[in-house]
Amino acid sequence: MKRILVTNDDGVHAPGLQILFSKVQKLGRPVIIAPDRDNSAASHSLTMNRPLRVRKLDKDVYSIDGTPTDCVTIGVGKILAEKPDLLISGINPGANLGDDVSYSGTVSAAIEATMLGIPSIALSLALSDETPLYYETAADFGVKLAALILERGLPQDTLLNVNVPNTATDKIDGVAFTRRGRRLYEDAIKETYDPWGRKHYWIGGGTPSFDADEDTDSAAISVNKISITPMHLDPTNYDALKFLQKDWSDLLK
């Protein structure tokens, strides 16, 4: 029986997590270990300044008052009897494309599990103006991909960042393997005022730029394809490393 760890950054009660949990039952025994509340944009943070509490909410459902990374660390280290065969993080109700990945708690949970040697997927729904949210589309694809990974494995130190267009499965135009593009937000800092007239800044919203290069994650989503970006744990720029070793070594003597 395959053991599948399911987590997210939106909190244990998030609908995307619950749908994923019920759909992956067909692949083995899933266990939810997720933050007790919304931790979106928590990135890869680890809680070290206070103790963490684990609550068992149901059979195979646990919450922790910490970050997605805390959930993976404590989940694998203390809650699960054995290392899981797979981790799926999601389904995030919002894209994790390009630069989003730097802030993403969804992706960071998958990075943390990859560091522990567990094949991992981050799964996000790339929203448009269209409603409702098509969690089922992302969940069904997640199950299909998970089955393949359980059978074939993933390359060493590599996770998959998956973004699914927010539409019905039969309206999706296939799958694209992509690279991570750039995605910067304009006008993402709002000025607000509290009831006493004091100014505050609220980060969020804004209009993302679109990386139009054909091979990027954003480009795939823009043409209604599922985007799968393989991410390596090692972000070293090897071209720059060679260049620095050759041209800068003498300059820093």
Ligand SMILES: [Mg+2]
């Ligand atoms: Mg989120």
